[in-house]
Structures are given as structure tokens and as C-alpha cells.
Amino acid sequence: MSTAKTALIIGASRGLGLGLVKTLLADGWQVIATVRNPQNAEALQALGAVRIEKLDMDDQQAVIALSQQLKNEVFDLLFVNAGVKGPDVQTPGGATLAEVGQLFFTNAVAPINLAQRFAGQIRPETGVLAFMSSVLGSVTMPDSPELALYKASKAALNSMTNSFVTQLGEQKLTVLSLHPGWVKTDMGGENADIDVDTSTRGLIDQVNAYTGKGGHHFVNYRGETIPW
Numbered sequence: 018m019s020t021a022k023t024a025l026i027i028g029a030s031r032g033l034g035l036g037l038v039k040t041l042l043a044d045g046w047q048v049i050a051t052v053r054n055p056q057n058a059e060a061l062q063a064l065g066a067v068r069i070e071k072l073d074m075d076d077q078q079a080v081i082a083l084s085q086q087l088k089n090e091v092f093d094l095l096f097v098n099a100g101v102k103g104p105d106v107q108t109p110g111g112a113t114l115a116e117v118g119q120l121f122f123t124n125a126v127a128p129i130n131l132a133q134r135f136a137g138q139i140r141p142e143t144g145v146l147a148f149m150s151s152v153l154g155s156v157t158m159p160d161s162p163e164l165a166l167y168k169a170s171k172a173a174l175n176s177m178t179n180s181f182v183t184q185l186g187e188q189k190l191t192v193l194s195l196h197p198g199w200v201k202t203d204m205g206g207e208n209a210d211i212d213v214d215t216s217t218r219g220l221i222d223q224v225n226a227y228t229g230k231g232g233h234h235f236v237n238y239r240g241e242t243i244p245w
């Protein structure tokens with residue numbers, strides 16, 4: 018009987034999601050990973066033994082369909098990584114209702130909706146539910162005013178996560194709001210501080226370190242606590 022742990026990674030076509038899959042496979046995990054467009058998943062396929070499912074996290078019917086399809090799985094880790102940067106102009110007067118709605122829905126509402134659907138399938142006691150937050154979501158963070166809407170969307174994700182955690186009832190889960198560092202991806206850009214491998218190694222180290230601890234923690238890829 019296999020003793021490998023199982024992870025479900027949401028948003029794994031590129032960037033940090035792809036890196037998380039790579040790190041977990043190297044650590045011997047079984048991985049199920051989602052992409053919006055399976056035609057565009059060559060890099061993920063090239064990693065080898067990963068089960069790929071299609072999911073646009075914003076699509077409620079697709080979330081329900083995936084939860085049906087995976088209903089017999091038990092996850093040691095559910096990592097909701099998918100996110101967007103939002104509009105180029107992030108001044109309150111410079112962005113449209115549709116752009117702001119999309120940003121907040123994808124970054125703050127859809128991750129919690131998905132977590133609610135899958136929470137019952139996370140392994141009791143030792144399972145970890147991780148959200149890809151950002152230090153920019155800390156309301157104490159004065160940096161990057163040009164990303165004001167993105168920052169607010171990650172603060173909203175943290176707030177939505179807090180509300181979600183209070184509704185878990187008897188279920189003992191460890192919930193992590195994680196900051197990956199400033200990482201060289203399409204979103205982070207080439208001037209970012211660290212590469213994907215460094216970030217995802219650190220993120221999975223935090224998942225392992227917090228396994229079984231319970232509670233809700235806001236930490237970065239190095240394990241340093243971030244003020245809410």
C-alpha cells in the first residue's frame with residue numbers, strides 16, 4: 018500500500034503553481050493539479066506523474082464538477098495558488114467595475130468558495146489548507162501603492178480566510194496564508210528577488226513544519242510570521 022501523501026494544487030500551469038508541483042513530486046508526493054486550459058499544460062505534463070484536471074476557479078459549476086470527480090480522494094494538502102495581479106492602473110478612479118470585480122472575485126472569493134467545497138476531503142488532524150496570500154496583503158504594509166487594488170484583494174483573501182476558519186467547527190485543520198517572497202514569474206517579473214524553486218522549496222518546508230499544528234498562520238516561505 019502506498020504511503021505517499023496526496024496534494025491538490027489549484028492553478029499549476031506556470032509560475033509558482035507549477036513550481037509547487039515540481040517540488041512536491043521531488044519529495045515523493047502524489048499530485049493532482051489543475052489548469053484553466055489543458056491545451057496549455059505542456060510544462061506541467063513534462064513533470065511526469067501528475068494527474069491534471071481542468072478548472073477555472075471562478076466558475077462555480079466547474080468547481081462543483083471537480084469536487085464530484087475527486088470525491089473519493091483525501092488530501093494531505095490543498096494549496097489554492099491561483100491568483101491575478103489585476104488592472105494595469107490601480108488607482109480607484111483608473112480601474113473599471115468589471116476589472117475590480119474580477120480581481121476581488123478571483124483573488125478573495127473564489128479561493129474560499131473552492132476551499133469550502135473541498136474542506137471535508139482534507140485529512141483530519143494532519144491535513145493542511147494553504148492559500149497563496151502575499152505580504153502585500155498585510156494591512157501594515159506601506160509599500161507598492163501602485164498595486165493598491167491587488168494589495169486590497171490579498172487583504173480581503175486573508176479576511177475571508179479568517180471568516181472561513183471560524184466556521185470550520187469541530188474539523189481540525191491547519192490553515193496557512195503564505196507569502197512566497199517576491200518571485201521571478203510572469204506576475205513577479207524578472208527583477209524579483211528569488212526564483213521559483215527557492216520559493217516553492219520554502220513554501221513546502223512550511224507546509225511540512227505546520228502539519229498537525231492546527232490554527233491559522235500568516236507566514237512567508239522562510240517561516241517568518243507576518244503581521245495581519
Ligand SMILES: NC(=O)c1ccc[n+]([C@@H]2O[C@H](COP(=O)([O-])OP(=O)(O)OC[C@H]3O[C@@H](n4cnc5c(N)ncnc54)[C@H](OP(=O)(O)O)[C@@H]3O)[C@@H](O)[C@H]2O)c1
Nearest residue numbers: 028030032033053073074099100151199200202203204205
Ligand atoms: N510572483 C510573486 O512575486 C508573488 C508574490 C506574492 C504572491 N503571489 C501570488 O502567488 C500566486 C501565483 O502567482 P505567480 O507569480 O505564479 O503568477 P502567474 O505566473 O501569473 O501564474 C498565475 C497562475 O494562476 C492561474 N489562474 C489565474 N486565474 C485563475 C482562475 N480564475 N482559475 C484558475 N487558475 C487561475 C494562472 O492560470 P493560466 O495559465 O490559465 O492563466 C496561472 O497558473 C498568485 O496568487 C499570486 O498573487 C505571487
